[in-house]
Amino acid sequence: MPELMYREALNQALAEEMERDANVYLIGEEVGRYNGAFKVSQGLLDRFGSARIIDAPISELGFGGLSVGAAMVGLRPVVEMMTWNFAILAMDQIVNNAAKLRHMSGGQLRCPIVFRGPGGAGGRLSSQHSQALEANYAHFPGLKVIAPATPADAKGMLKAAIRDDNPVIMFEGERLYALKGEVPEGEYVVPLGKADVKREGTDVTIITWSRMYYFCMQAAEELAKEGISAEVLDLRTLRPLDEEAILASVRKTNRVVIVEEGWALAGIGASVVDIIQSKAFDDLDAPVERVTGLDVNMSYAANLENATQPDAPKIIAAVKKALYRQGA
Amino acid sequence: MEAPAVASPYSKDLLLTMYRKMYLIRRFEERAGQQYTLGKIAGFCHLYIGQEAVAVGPNEAIRPDDYMLSAYRDHGQPLARGSDAGMVMAELFGRGTGYSKGKGGSMHVFDIEHHFYGGYGIVGGQIPLAAGMAFASRYRNEDRVTVCYFGDAAANQGALHETFNMASKWKLPVIYICENNRYGMGTAIARTSAVPEIYKRASAYDMRGEPVDGMDVLTMYEAVKDAAAWCRAGKGPVLLEANTYRFRGHSMADPATYRSKSEVEEERKNDPIPKLRDYTLKQGLAVDADFERIDEEVKALVDAAVKFADESPEPSLEELWRDTIVEPGEEDVRPRERVLGVKVTNWPKYPTGQELKVTWDLEPRAQAELADKKAGLSH
Ligand SMILES: Cc1ncc(C[n+]2csc(CCOP(=O)(O)OP(=O)(O)O)c2C)c(N)n1
Numbered sequence: 271m272p273e274l275m276y277r278e279a280l281n282q283a284l285a286e287e288m289e290r291d292a293n294v295y296l297i298g299e300e301v302g303r304y305n306g307a308f309k310v311s312q313g314l315l316d317r318f319g320s321a322r323i324i325d326a327p328i329s330e331l332g333f334g335g336l337s338v339g340a341a342m343v344g345l346r347p348v349v350e351m352m353t354w355n356f357a358i359l360a361m362d363q364i365v366n367n368a369a370k371l372r373h374m375s376g377g378q379l380r381c382p383i384v385f386r387g388p389g390g391a392g393g394r395l396s397s398q399h400s401q402a403l404e405a406n407y408a409h410f411p412g413l414k415v416i417a418p419a420t421p422a423d424a425k426g427m428l429k430a431a432i433r434d435d436n437p438v439i440m441f442e443g444e445r446l447y448a449l450k451g452e453v454p455e456g457e458y459v460v461p462l463g464k465a466d467v468k469r470e471g472t473d474v475t476i477i478t479w480s481r482m483y484y485f486c487m488q489a490a491e492e493l494a495k496e497g498i499s500a501e502v503l504d505l506r507t508l509r510p511l512d513e514e515a516i517l518a519s520v521r522k523t524n525r526v527v528i529v530e531e532g533w534a535l536a537g538i539g540a541s542v543v544d545i546i547q548s549k550a551f552d553d554l555d556a557p558v559e560r561v562t563g564l565d566v567n568m569s570y571a572a573n574l575e576n577a578t579q580p581d582a583p584k585i586i587a588a589v590k591k592a593l594y595r596q597g598a
Numbered sequence: 599m600e601a602p603a604v605a606s607p608y609s610k611d612l613l614l615t616m617y618r619k620m621y622l623i624r625r626f627e628e629r630a631g632q633q634y635t636l637g638k639i640a641g642f643c644h645l646y647i648g649q650e651a652v653a654v655g656p657n658e659a660i661r662p663d664d665y666m667l668s669a670y671r672d673h674g675q676p677l678a679r680g681s682d683a684g685m686v687m688a689e690l691f692g693r694g695t696g697y698s699k700g701k702g703g704s705m706h707v708f709d710i711e712h713h714f715y716g717g718y719g720i721v722g723g724q725i726p727l728a729a730g731m732a733f734a735s736r737y738r739n740e741d742r743v744t745v746c747y748f749g750d751a752a753a754n755q756g757a758l759h760e761t762f763n764m765a766s767k768w769k770l771p772v773i774y775i776c777e778n779n780r781y782g783m784g785t786a787i788a789r790t791s792a793v794p795e796i797y798k799r800a801s802a803y804d805m806r807g808e809p810v811d812g813m814d815v816l817t818m819y820e821a822v823k824d825a826a827a828w829c830r831a832g833k834g835p836v837l838l839e840a841n842t843y844r845f846r847g848h849s850m851a852d853p854a855t856y857r858s859k860s861e862v863e864e865e866r867k868n869d870p871i872p873k874l875r876d877y878t879l880k881q882g883l884a885v886d887a888d889f890e891r892i893d894e895e896v897k898a899l900v901d902a903a904v905k906f907a908d909e910s911p912e913p914s915l916e917e918l919w920r921d922t923i924v925e926p927g928e929e930d931v932r933p934r935e936r937v938l939g940v941k942v943t944n945w946p947k948y949p950t951g952q953e954l955k956v957t958w959d960l961e962p963r964a965q966a967e968l969a970d971k972k973a974g975l976s977h
């Protein structure tokens with residue numbers, strides 16, 4: 271299987287879906303002649319022309335809303351947000367229009383649209399450019415929210431998102447784009463709403479998504495050296511949550527650590543804890559631990575930035591706490 | 599009867615159709631207001647009384663398959679388009695037989711069969727949607743236009759400015775009709791706007807913009823006929839500022855004490871409905887009896903609409919779990935089929951991704967490259 275960078279996997283998904291369906295277009299800042307701020311759309315303008323790869327003005331609300339309108343009447347837009355920080359300006363169109371059209375129209379309209387772009391910490395960019403905002407969108411009925419960690423999932427889930435008849439919010443990552451992984455060629459579609467056990471284990475379940483997945487895998491390798499077998503469950507889709515997969519893993523290991531880049535309060539992890547405590551309380555041998563971003567704004571200084579985010583040592587410590595092996 | 603000095607360019611049929619629709623809206627709204635005070639309608643309910651010409655003139659000037667959408671003051675446009683009055687009233691009543699099964703209410707009337715794409719409750723939020731619908735028409739090489747209504751106060755939303763820029767740059771076939779009724783809730787537009795003449799804002803985007811007498815249905819008709827031809831010819835968007843007036847408060851909850859009695863009385867003299875009636879009579883195209891007959895028919899229709907709504911059941915509780923997410927293979931709901939059992943034949947249909955050939959060059963490459971060369975950039 272060929273190895274591709276995350277950004278190349280996305281590029282492949284876009285090109286394949288645009289080839290397959292002329293209703294699909296890509297719009298966003300710098301997606302055309304500049305080939306994308308993160309080069310996800312490399313080469314697509316030459317291949318598909320200026321009506322399908324559209325360089326937008328810096329008007330997130332405007333081109334976001336315009337694309338919701340196009341989706342209402344049969345097109346399948348992919349809207350690239352240069353980063354999710356900027357998409358906050360488009361939130362009205364996503365939340366009040368895209369997520370509610372089917373409801374307000376009593377089932378007359380559908381809104382097949384994908385909003386995608388990088389989320390999470392950018393890397394020495396300070397607070398306005400470093401935020402994990404997926405919990406905000408996961409809050410809204412009418413949306414689907416995905417956050418693939420690997421290049422293969424990025425490809426398969428973007429293809430599924432484009433084919434989905436609902437608005438899909440896709441969180442990529444500035445620091446994921448250059449990561450490499452094996453990616454199946456051609457028709458490879460990963461269904462939305464399905465979590466994936468990325469590493470099997472028996473002693474503890476580490477639940478995560480997006481970039482934190484890599485810290486979790488690193489922690490699991492370290493823990494293995496100490497004889498602790500950690501299962502890593504990659505949620506991949508944050509709305510709807512794959513309850514079945516979460517509960518199956520909890521019932522197997524009886525101990526859980528949830529790792530989330532964003533803030534703890536009203537985070538996705540809080541909802542996962544709620545599912546576990548209400549449906550698998552008797553299966554738990556210890557309280558569920560959470561590792562999250564600190565409850566502060568992200569700083570520019572390297573040491574402050576690092577300290578703000580979860581990392582492998584923090585995850586290892588949380589696992590040991592869940593195993594009552596602190597100080598061991 | 600005296601012969602008119604100049605023969606009317608309008609047919610009797612067109613004039614009576616416009617009269618009937620304006621009177622239907624008037625009567626419907628009067629009854630809706632009354633039902634609100636009886637507690638049959640709740641929440642926000644914004645009446646269209648006084649603004650009827652702004653919905654009816656444009657609707658007669660475009661094709662049935664052109665798109666239309668509006669803000670939350672949205673009972674008039676679907677009635678002009680031909681929506682079932684009973685089902686619109688049922689939506690206001692929150693009944694399962696409403697166009698949106700009672701999920702949307704007064705502010706969210708949608709009738710896709712008649713190409714009415716909804717009422718939107720966030721001020722200015724529908725403005726980008728309309729550009730996107732026009733974008734889709736252009737993308738598919740259709741000669742359809744989109745007509746989008748918004749209020750005077752919505753002109754101060756960023757959404758409008760972002761959208762006008764794109765619509766003009768990409769020459770999208772969209773007609774924006776600003777319903778300038780001079781107030782956003784209780785605030786006179788001039789109090790919050792540096793440029794209270796909304797049409798002038800089009801000039802910032804090199805876009806056609808004109809004021810129109812929104813109290814005259816024929817003027818509205820002509821303006822939109824012309825604008826639609828302009829749009830269909832690929833010349834880009836048009837902004838029409840329809841100067842109009844709402845005879846009632848902002849919503850049923852508003853006694854409108856911020857306006858003087860004399861101002862309202864003065865404006866009522868401009869009532870678009872008697873104006874059209876007088877014109878038609880003067881042209882000798884109809885007699886009093888024609889109007890009396892129409893009035894009676896409309897009254898009966900609206901009575902039946904209220905009765906239909908009142909006798910309709912609330913939506914079933916299972917409806918809670920429908921219409922949030924589209925499941926694979928799920929069809930769209932066709933309201934008149936669902937409620938009245940009639941076969942809907944003009945539901946919009948679009949080419950599949952394999953049938954569609956996109957030929958539009960949104961930013962012609964040759965032109966862009968030439969500009970780059972001039973700027974000393976290489977390729
Ligand atoms: C974004 C937003 N802000 C505020 C409101 C509350 N609101 C509803 S209607 C309205 C006035 C709008 O006036 P205008 O656009 O002139 O339309 P009109 O009601 O006169 O038809 C306001 C402030 C809202 N619905 N949406």
Ligand SMILES: [Mg+2]
Binds near residue numbers: 781
């Ligand atoms: Mg107003």
